[in-house]
Amino acid sequence: MGLYRRKDSSIWWMSFVVNGKQYQKPTGTSDKKLAENILAKVTTRIVEDKWFEKDLSKEITLKEMIERYDREYTEMKDYYQKARDKTIFKHLYAFFGENVTLEEVNARVGSYQKWREKQVSKKGKSPDSGTIRKELSLLRRMFNVARKQWKWRIMNPVSDIELPKDSKERVRYLDMDEFKRLFVKLDAAEEPWLKPIVIVAIGTGLRQGNLINLLKTEVRLKDKMIVIDSEKMKNDDYFGNPLANVAFETLKDFIENDVTDCPYVFNDNGTKLYDRKVQRAFVRVIRTAEIQDFRFHDLRHCFGSYLRQNGVDLATIAALMNHKDQRMTQRYAHLNVESLRRPIRKLDSALLRFYDVKSQK
Known part of the structure; x- marks a missing residue:
């Protein structure tokens, strides 16, 4: 057991072993004295056999996850991507609520698509499947960032649902x-x-x-x-x-x-x-x-x-x-029609030969 610092981090990390498995966890502080106190508490829990990796989905709210993602990722994006993210946040809050836990998000995420399909904008339009796909994709991304980058011990509920297919595959180019x-x-x-x-x-x-x-x-x-x-x-x-x-x-x-x-x-x-x-x-x-x-x-x-x-x-x-x-x-794929004409001409030749043989019989 002990404390150490990574080259790329100013905070103290702690290393300890539980049931033969080694763990490296951030203490969340750059104050060594405070880090020592945190390690001491972890050591006590291990000795008392009360330490376990806690599922945080019952404690962390959707709002906490969105606000952190907003600060660390959305604010770094360009104007239009930023505006898109913030609009999606509003839709997620409207369906789930701000203070729901991530566990509750897990229980309800499967109903999000049906709910969004019934929403009508001020212009009288409902969102298409491509829009809903983008919204769920951003939610999935936030869960992935929380798990992989922030090391939150949570599951990603969006990974288990099938995202709607994008109905609008726009291909507009200049003639x-x-x-x-x-x-x-x-x-x-x-x-x-x-x-x-x-x-x-x-x-x-x-x-x-x-x-x-x-x-x-x-x-x-x-x-x-x-x-x-x-x-x-x-x-x-x-x-x-x-x-x-x-x-x-x-x-x-x-x-x-x-x-x-x-x-x-x-x-x-x-x-x-x-x-x-x-x-x-x-x-x-x-x-x-x-x-x-x-x-x-x-x-x-x-x-x-x-x-x-x-x-x-x-x-x-x-x-x-x-x-x-x-x-x-x-x-x-459909834009290179000429390359498809050549094999079709070969088919024509084959069919003509076939018909010629048939007519001679």
């Missing part, structure tokens, strides 16, 4: 005419950073948040690559992709001509861009180009769609888009 109209307006845009960020979005498939937070050090001009650490990516996977020439030349030009000391690739005279500023500028250009139903995120769909239309296989597209689940990539 040739829209593409030309957009870039005519981008050339005339007052923001010098807008056209480059759109070019790189289409050329890499990166999300808006990743582009805004893209560091100059993450662009390896020598290797013609972008390399981003996993913690900055939506699905927690490392991103390391080669650059198409158009995206590479755009990044190279933008970085080499930036005379500021701003660490971010896309900046406004040395000031970091923020989500709403990019969105407002992009929406203005889309409107002046008279393009309907097109969002910044659809630039990512342009990337996937153009790859597929040019014969790239789905597995490669999944890798380039950093999709953990290749079902996400299936939305682009």
